[in-house]
Amino acid sequence: MGKLDGKAAIITGAGSGIGRATAILFAQEGARVAAVDVDEDGAKSAAAEIAKAGGQAFAFKTDVSKARDAQAMVAETVKRFGTLDIIYNNAGIFFPAQVHSMTEEEWDRMLAINLKGVFLGCKYALAEMMKHGGVILATGSIAGLEGHNGEPHYGAAKAGVINLMKSIAMDYAHYNVRANCICPGGVQTNIAKGIIDRIPPEQLAKMGQLALTHSLIKRQAQPEEIAKAALFLCSDDASFITGHTLVVDGGWTAGHRMAFFE
Ligand SMILES: NC(=O)c1ccc[n+]([C@@H]2O[C@H](COP(=O)([O-])OP(=O)(O)OC[C@H]3O[C@@H](n4cnc5c(N)ncnc54)[C@H](O)[C@@H]3O)[C@@H](O)[C@H]2O)c1
Structure with missing residues (x-):
């Protein structure tokens, strides 16, 4: 028996990374999955991988920052699956910037996809979930919990x-x-792929070193490790958990190093 047997789930950003790993895991656990992404090929390839493994999924092209798209994504899911039980608002973008030189368009683009996109997904999903209940999950970031230089727009979103x-936990x-x-x-x-290509190799090496020293478990997570946390929060195992922020960061934000011991 799967942890999500028969559940109808929307996962945004399902074409790559965390969303893709989650779509595959949710389907393995018995969910029927709407694999949503602005990258239609990515969404199709995730849905095809799920179908190949015997799971149930369909791909749907959606720009989460557009109300019409978000509404259509929910409508299509309900049309195909008869209901909507879970929405994981995960789609997001990243690019570095600083306040003094950031353009208004850059700020608006970041907030439109990473924050307004979550609002729109929730808005249309809630209209359905208010009929029978449901589970909403979003991907934040530790950049939303603490300051990170070069990411003010991302952190604010x-x-x-x-x-x-x-707030949604409280209202619903x-x-x-x-x-x-x-x-x-x-x-x-792949979130920083386009940026990494433009960073000089010596700077990239420094960044790689820094990234390793941040987490206590000295590596980056694999998307599947975030997917397992998503499965927990979307399943009945988390039936008494709402309004919670689950940090999955290998200890990055555990504290600040002192010099008493090695
Ligand atoms: N990778 C990290 O280190 C990290 C850390 C903290 C939080 N996150 C967050 O995790 C989430 C998933 O990112 P990821 O790391 O898997 O990156 P990713 O680039 O591998 O996947 C993100 C997916 O979102 C899709 N997407 C982008 N804009 C979209 C839009 N307007 N509408 C619909 N889909 C869109 C992309 O096409 C892509 O398939 C994001 O919200 C990101 O901010 C990532």
């Missing part, structure tokens, strides 16, 4: 996501809707 999940608990947030640290995905 993720701080917003963390608060949005808590009496509809039997739980809402939680996962805050990953460094995860080995």
Whole structure:
């Protein structure tokens, strides 16, 4: 028996990284999955992998920052599966910037996808979930919990996501809707691929070293390690957990190093 048997789940950003790993894991656990992504090929390939393994999924092209798309994603899921039990608002982008030189367009793009996209997913999913209950999950980041230089727009959006999940937990608990947030640290995905190509190799080496020293478990997470946390929060194993922010960061934010002991 799977932990999500018969559940209908939307996963955004399912074409790559954390979303893809979660879509595959949820389907293995018996969920029927709407694999949603702006990258249609990525979504199709995730859905095909699920189908090949005997699971149930369909791919759906959606730009989560567009209300019409978000509404269509929920409508299509309900049309195909008859209901909606789980939405994992995970799609996101990353690029570094600083406040003094960031353009208004860069700020708006970051907030539109990483924060407004979560709001829109919740808005249309809630209309369905208020009929029978459900589970909402979002991917925040430790950048939403603490300051990270070069990421003010990303951190502001993720701080917003963390608060949005808590607020939704409060407003919709009496509809039997739980809402939680996962805050990953460094995860080995494609999110910074386009940027990394443009960074000089010596700077990249320094960044690699720094990334390893951040987490106590001296490596990045694999997307599957975040997917397992998502499965926990979306399953009945977490039936008494709502309004929670689960940090999955290998100890990155555990504290600050002192020099008493090695
Ligand atoms: N990788 C990390 O280190 C890390 C750390 C903390 C939080 N996160 C968060 O995890 C989430 C998933 O990222 P990932 O690391 O798996 O990256 P990824 O790039 O591998 O996957 C993100 C997916 O989101 C999709 N996407 C982007 N914009 C979209 C849009 N407008 N509409 C629909 N889909 C869109 C992309 O096409 C891609 O398939 C993001 O919210 C990200 O901010 C990642």
